Amino acid sequence: MSIEFMKNGPLEKIGALVTSILTMPVKLKSDSFEKWMAPEFNTFPEETAWLESRRKLEGAQGLWRVDNSIYDLTDFAKDHPGGEQWINLTKGTDITELFKTYHVTDAPRQLLSAFYVKSAKTPRNSPFTFGSNDFYEILRRRVNEKLRHVQRGPSLKAKMFADSLLVLCLACCWSTARFESHVLAVVAGLFLCVVTICAHNFFHQRDNWRMHYFRLCGFSVTGWRVSHAMSHHMYPNSIHDMEMRMLEPWLQWCPSDKTLFHRFASWLYSPVVYTLLLPMAILLRWGISGHDGAIEAVSLVVPLVLWMGQPAGISGILPTLYWWVAVIFITSFFFGLIGVNAGHHHPELFHDGDRIIQKGGKVDWGIYQMLAVRDRRQANDNIVSLALFGDHALHHLFPSLDHMVLPMLYPELEKTCREFGIELKTCTIWEATMGQFLQLARVRKLMLTHGA
Numbered sequence: 001m002s003i004e005f006m007k008n009g010p011l012e013k014i015g016a017l018v019t020s021i022l023t024m025p026v027k028l029k030s031d032s033f034e035k036w037m038a039p040e041f042n043t044f045p046e047e048t049a050w051l052e053s054r055r056k057l058e059g060a061q062g063l064w065r066v067d068n069s070i071y072d073l074t075d076f077a078k079d080h081p082g083g084e085q086w087i088n089l090t091k092g093t094d095i096t097e098l099f100k101t102y103h104v105t106d107a108p109r110q111l112l113s114a115f116y117v118k119s120a121k122t123p124r125n126s127p128f129t130f131g132s133n134d135f136y137e138i139l140r141r142r143v144n145e146k147l148r149h150v151q152r153g154p155s156l157k158a159k160m161f162a163d164s165l166l167v168l169c170l171a172c173c174w175s176t177a178r179f180e181s182h183v184l185a186v187v188a189g190l191f192l193c194v195v196t197i198c199a200h201n202f203f204h205q206r207d208n209w210r211m212h213y214f215r216l217c218g219f220s221v222t223g224w225r226v227s228h229a230m231s232h233h234m235y236p237n238s239i240h241d242m243e244m245r246m247l248e249p250w251l252q253w254c255p256s257d258k259t260l261f262h263r264f265a266s267w268l269y270s271p272v273v274y275t276l277l278l279p280m281a282i283l284l285r286w287g288i289s290g291h292d293g294a295i296e297a298v299s300l301v302v303p304l305v306l307w308m309g310q311p312a313g314i315s316g317i318l319p320t321l322y323w324w325v326a327v328i329f330i331t332s333f334f335f336g337l338i339g340v341n342a343g344h345h346h347p348e349l350f351h352d353g354d355r356i357i358q359k360g361g362k363v364d365w366g367i368y369q370m371l372a373v374r375d376r377r378q379a380n381d382n383i384v385s386l387a388l389f390g391d392h393a394l395h396h397l398f399p400s401l402d403h404m405v406l407p408m409l410y411p412e413l414e415k416t417c418r419e420f421g422i423e424l425k426t427c428t429i430w431e432a433t434m435g436q437f438l439q440l441a442r443v444r445k446l447m448l449t450h451g452a
């Protein structure tokens, strides 16, 4: 084969196509908010790289930034009621959004001044505001008032639901190996998926042991506190949303330049992406990002139960491995299917590239959240919401609140939305799923005047 053929011929074209499919577009600036700088990465973004990149952009001077002030939380970290990890991970970054939305009460806001060091030298690298008479702060005060006498930590109902699903999941794993049944493996994978989604309710809250259920399928709590809680939750559908950007080489929801292949072939290969999501995350973590230490042993519970169930006794390592891999792939498929279609991707919702027009040019963080999520009716206001990322708008607005508390907050949300001219639209699970596929194809950019 001549070199010319390789340089200009079909091989090079195939190579270029494969590279364009597998490499994430490098975007250093948001297409929606002119001055908003993105973390710099052009490969599969891992959590530590994302945080490191933010440290360079946010003028926190090696400490913690809230609005235009710098605080030293070094000594406070170990006393933080939510747990040390939240504080330690965010050192050197701007924690304004996290700080203001993870605390519903006024106590943290009052305590903060005790750690003041100096003023920041540069403007904030974020388009979002929390004006005291704007949508989010008014809603937060109402929610705080409503919850004054309500227990805010993990609720008994949520704990019992998660524990029951876990027992069912492990029973199915045991039976899968005992009866060598692929049907049971599918059921076990489905249960492992919903246990994982339930565990997500717990890792948003103060440290508690049920958050480690999240590890049963091989995911990392630390990694997801960064990519999900700090990135996706604070900045959904934007260039700072790691969860969306990690999938961009394959699934591109932003209405920027995208090939016909990405717009339409992605409809066909989406199930493959869902199925590879978890195995990829496990490989990436063990290969690049590192692990969380001894607590990772939790992820061995599933193979242990499979090993105990299989009939070959001590020599049954290979069948155990086979069923473990099978269950992980099935879990991954369901997790991707539910997660990707959980109400963020729809042709009427904000994605980077769309414009948000609000009074005075400010963008209230709460209104931005309402523009980037659409609740699914069947997944709201009931126990199933725990297993389906339900009550999603309220969960985004108040991530540290237990899911079982959220349904009682609809009157406050509806009242505040009415006052700010925000329409609380919902859809069915089917419409959300169809909307997600239509969003993959969307290239037309939106002007969202919602709440203006």
Ligand code: HEM
Residues within 6 Å of the ligand: 073, 076, 080, 081, 082, 083, 086, 087, 090, 095, 098, 099, 102, 103, 104, 105, 106, 107, 108, 109, 111, 112, 115, 152, 153, 204, 205, 206, 400
């Ligand atoms: C990276 C930013 C932070 C995150 C993600 C975070 C997260 C959390 C979480 C998840 C809880 C448990 C919520 C609950 O059980 O109701 C909590 C509680 C609390 N945090 Fe933080 N926190 C952060 C920074 C801070 C800072 C800077 C302070 C004060 C200087 C603070 C003070 C408190 C207090 C006093 C509580 C007790 C609950 C309350 O009164 O609302 N946190 N935090």
